[in-house]
Amino acid sequence: MRQFLKYVLASFVGLLLFALVGFVLLIGLIAGVASAGEDVEVASNSVLEIKLDKPVAERESKDSFASMLTNRADNIGLDEIKASIRRAKTDDDIKGIFLNVELVQAGMASLEEIRDALLDFKKSGKFVVAYNDMASEKSYYLASVANRIYLNPQGTLEFNGLSSETFYYKNLFEKAGIEPYIFRVGSFKSAVEPFFRENMSDSARLQTSSFLNSINNFTLSHVAAARGIEPARLKVISDSMLVHNAEDAKRLGLVTHLGYYDEASDYMKGKLKLDKKEKLSLVPLSDYAKNDDEEKSSGNRIAVIYAEGDIVTGKGGNSSIGSTRFAEAIRKARLDDKVKAVVLRVNSPGGSSLASDIIYREVVLTKKVKPIVCSMSDVAASGGYFIAMACDTIVAHPNTITGSIGVFGILPNIQPMLRDKLGITTDRVTTGKFSDLPTITRPLTAYEKAQLQKEVDRIYADFTTKAAQGRHMPVERLRRYASGRVWSGTEAKQRGLVDVLGSFEDAMQIAARRAGLSKGDYRVQVLPRQKSFMESMFSNFNEEIRLHLVREEMGPMYPVYEQYKKLSEMSGVQARMPFELNIQ
Numbered sequence: 402m403r404q405f406l407k408y409v410l411a412s413f414v415g416l417l418l419f420a421l422v423g424f425v426l427l428i429g430l431i432a433g434v435a436s437a438g439e440d441v442e443v444a445s446n447s448v449l450e451i452k453l454d455k456p457v458a459e460r461e462s463k464d465s466f467a468s469m470l471t472n473r474a475d476n477i478g479l480d481e482i483k484a485s486i487r488r489a490k491t492d493d494d495i496k497g498i499f500l501n502v503e504l505v506q507a508g509m510a511s512l513e514e515i516r517d518a519l520l521d522f523k524k525s526g527k528f529v530v531a532y533n534d535m536a537s538e539k540s541y542y543l544a545s546v547a548n549r550i551y552l553n554p555q556g557t558l559e560f561n562g563l564s565s566e567t568f569y570y571k572n573l574f575e576k577a578g579i580e581p582y583i584f585r586v587g588s589f590k591s592a593v594e595p596f597f598r599e600n601m602s603d604s605a606r607l608q609t610s611s612f613l614n615s616i617n618n619f620t621l622s623h624v625a626a627a628r629g630i631e632p633a634r635l636k637v638i639s640d641s642m643l644v645h646n647a648e649d650a651k652r653l654g655l656v657t658h659l660g661y662y663d664e665a666s667d668y669m670k671g672k673l674k675l676d677k678k679e680k681l682s683l684v685p686l687s688d689y690a691k692n693d694d695e696e697k698s699s700g701n702r703i704a705v706i707y708a709e710g711d712i713v714t715g716k717g718g719n720s721s722i723g724s725t726r727f728a729e730a731i732r733k734a735r736l737d738d739k740v741k742a743v744v745l746r747v748n749s750p751g752g753s754s755l756a757s758d759i760i761y762r763e764v765v766l767t768k769k770v771k772p773i774v775c776s777m778s779d780v781a782a783s784g785g786y787f788i789a790m791a792c793d794t795i796v797a798h799p800n801t802i803t804g805s806i807g808v809f810g811i812l813p814n815i816q817p818m819l820r821d822k823l824g825i826t827t828d829r830v831t832t833g834k835f836s837d838l839p840t841i842t843r844p845l846t847a848y849e850k851a852q853l854q855k856e857v858d859r860i861y862a863d864f865t866t867k868a869a870q871g872r873h874m875p876v877e878r879l880r881r882y883a884s885g886r887v888w889s890g891t892e893a894k895q896r897g898l899v900d901v902l903g904s905f906e907d908a909m910q911i912a913a914r915r916a917g918l919s920k921g922d923y924r925v926q927v928l929p930r931q932k933s934f935m936e937s938m939f940s941n942f943n944e945e946i947r948l949h950l951v952r953e954e955m956g957p958m959y960p961v962y963e964q965y966k967k968l969s970e971m972s973g974v975q976a977r978m979p980f981e982l983n984i985q
Contacts, residue, residue: 441691443494446673447682449485449689450499453477453540457507457515459709459748459778461690462719462931479511479778481690483905486518488692490525496673497528499665499683500547505539508748508779509616510798510890512542514904516623519546528672532665538563541655542620545627550656551665558650561642563617565609569595578818582845584854585809586861587884592783593809608886615889616800630654701923703912704734704743712752712760712784719931722749722788724756730929731763735770740926742916743773744908745792751784754808754860760788761867768793772915776908777801777899782887783808786898787864790871793915796908797890797899804893806868807885808860810853815841872897 461478489495498519505512523529523546531544532551536558544550552558574581574596581596591605601609621639625632638644638653650656658664667677675681710721717723734740745764751757767773768791775781775789777797782805789795797803819825819842827842838849845853865883869876874897882888882896893899901907913923 441684441688443492443684443689443692444682445494446496446675447494447684448497448499448669448673449489449495449686450501450683451482451486451686453482453502453505453507453543455506457482457505457511459707459746460927460931477686478690479507479514482515482686483518485686485690486515486522489689490522490527495527495684497530497669498522499669500529500531500544501533502531502540502543503533503535504537505543507539509539509620509800510777510779512539513798513800516543516546517904519543523548528669530665530669532662533558534662535559542624545624545655549658549665549668551658551660551668552647552650552656553661554647554659556647558644558647558655560639560644560650560655562639563613563620565613567595567601569599571595571597571599574813578815578820578822580814580817580844582812582814582850582853583809584811584850584857585807585885586858587807587886589805589807589884589886591885592805593811596811604886608888612802612887612889612892615891619799619889619891628654699921699923700739701916701918702737702740702926703909703916703918703923704737704740704926704928705746705909706730706734706743706928707746707748708760708785708788709746709748709778712749712756712788714753714756714759722752722756722760724753724759726929727760727788728763731760731767734926734928735763735767740771741918741923742771742912743767744905744912745773745775745789746778746905746908747775747781747785747789748778749785749788750780750782751787751805754784754787754864757784757787758863761791764788764791772912774908774912774915776905777803777890778905783885786868790868792871794901794908794911795899796901796903796905796911797893798904799889799891799894799902801890801893801899802887803890804882804888804898805885806864806879806883808857808864809885810857812839812845812853813841814844816843 456476457479458476459478460480462476486498489498500519507515519529528549529547530549530551531547533540533544533556534553535556536544536552538559538561541558541560583593583597585593589604589608591602591608594602594605617639618636621635622632624630625635628635630638638655643653644650644655647656647659651659666681670677670679670681673681706727708722708727710717712722712724714724716726731743731745734743764773773792775792775795777785777789777795778801780802781789781797782803786803786806816827819827829837831837835849837843865880866876868883869879872879882898888896888898890899890902894902901911913920916923
């Protein structure tokens with residue numbers, strides 16, 4: 402009886418705790434939903450503070466458990482940043498912008514769009530002030546547009562050029578007893594090199610050096626223009642790493658003042674005619690972004706379809722491009738008579754070849770009935786280029802990473818690891834000679850490898866043929882720019898792989914013009930719909946907790962784990978660019 406009562410009491414306590422947690426969650430959810438739509442009151446004589454302390458994504462996501470309770474997103478939406486800067490330009494209560502950024506987590510094209518918005522803001526005559534304790538290459542690129550640039554006297558400024566580093570796993574695989582079978586087309590398809598090499602091939606080094614220098618030269622030219630320094634001189638400063646400390650940065654003209662946060666704050670108070678003892682009204686970007694512009698009442702629409710992340714088959718998620726979900730989104734825009742044009746915003750390194758082709762088909766069908774324009778963000782390569790190449794017009798930034806027109810397949814043989822490392826052997830019964838294909842527990846025969854390579858060759862031929870049709874050039878010429886080679890936006894424009902060098906706003910203008918719409922004669926419809934908090938909580942809650950714990954446990958080794966996960970999740974032939982291309 403005592404044991405029974407103990408179990409009853411334990412069950413009761415468990416139910417009570419569950420109810421309590423549920424109540425807290427409900428209160429947090431209600432509070433988050435209630436405050437999410439509220440406008441933030443901006444006091445007169447205020448300054449918009451921009452802190453890019455979270456990853457910059459194409460659009461903000463608030464679907465996680467933590468973000469709903471705190472009413473703060475896990476990332477910062479590029480759209481929200483630009484819209485806030487545009488609104489601040491004409492907001493009489495906002496007198497200037499305070500850039501307080503250090504380690505920016507954003508791609509080069511995203512940085513360019515934010516920087517362009519800041520330059521446009523300055524046309525209003527309002528000030529932009531930047532402050533850094535330490536400045537990375539990316540954060541300084543943004544800060545370079547400021548009227549005043551403060552750097553902490555003991556701080557540092559990174560200004561020594563761009564680099565890109567790749568991890569290679571050949572030795573790891575050999576030690577683990579894993580034999581990777583690689584199937585690819587083109588000497589530049591370097592996405593698979595980390596699995597069978599210890600370093601870059603000559604072709605991979607050539608393409609990386611080419612587009613990295615293209616982006617670096619573009620960046621230096623814009624910093625030179627902003628700071629009034631000759632481009633050749635600025636390149637010497639960068640290449641020779643002449644900036645070692647804050648005094649060097651000031652002496653060479655990269656910053657205007659050496660000072661502390663309070664001194665930057667006092668300067669802004671002076672601009673606002675405030676006494677130093679008065680409080681400076683700083684409006685955080687996250688709050689100001691809540692004050693949405695009034696929605697246009699026009700019945701005409703331009704559908705903006707955000708395609709960000711890896712391209713996968715099926716529905717995918719908010720951080721991936723699922724073929725089913727995105728095909729449905731494009732189809733919805735095509736069949737909606739109110740939608741007069743479509744802008745496909747692509748920020749993807751590629752992924753599944755099959756999934757890319759499914760989305761591509763919907764682009765082709767849409768092109769037949771209404772204008773569809775592609776706006777390339779930081780990366781639109783391989784599968785990312787595949788889904789863009791049929792658009793009427795392709796708009797890319799000069800520092801967009803694109804191209805990588807090629808495919809590959811990987812099939813690991815883990816038999817040596819099972820047998821020699823773990824003492825596990827396998828045996829099989831089949832109804833036919835090839836019934837167990839694809840298999841990872843035995844070596845492939847020469848015939849099987851030849852057949853898999855033939856399939857990769859077929860898909861590559863299909864990819865390049867369709868790319869040539871979309872680009873209106875002979876397939877022989879297109880293939881000279883293919884073979885998996887990666888290009889900067891500038892290089893791609895020179896070769897006819899993109900049409901226009903410009904921003905998302907330029908793509909919108911082109912789409913409106915093609916549809917015969919004037920600036921105020923349409924409103925934007927955003928697709929596909931993001932998952933709600935409740936949908937994400939029930940579908941991804943356990944996964945989110947697991948990933949958080951893995952990140953905490955693995956620390957700096959987490960990127961290696963991410964690459965392993967991507968490899969393990971690949972199915973079928975891939976149209977993907979080099980893994981985790983990270984420009985620093």
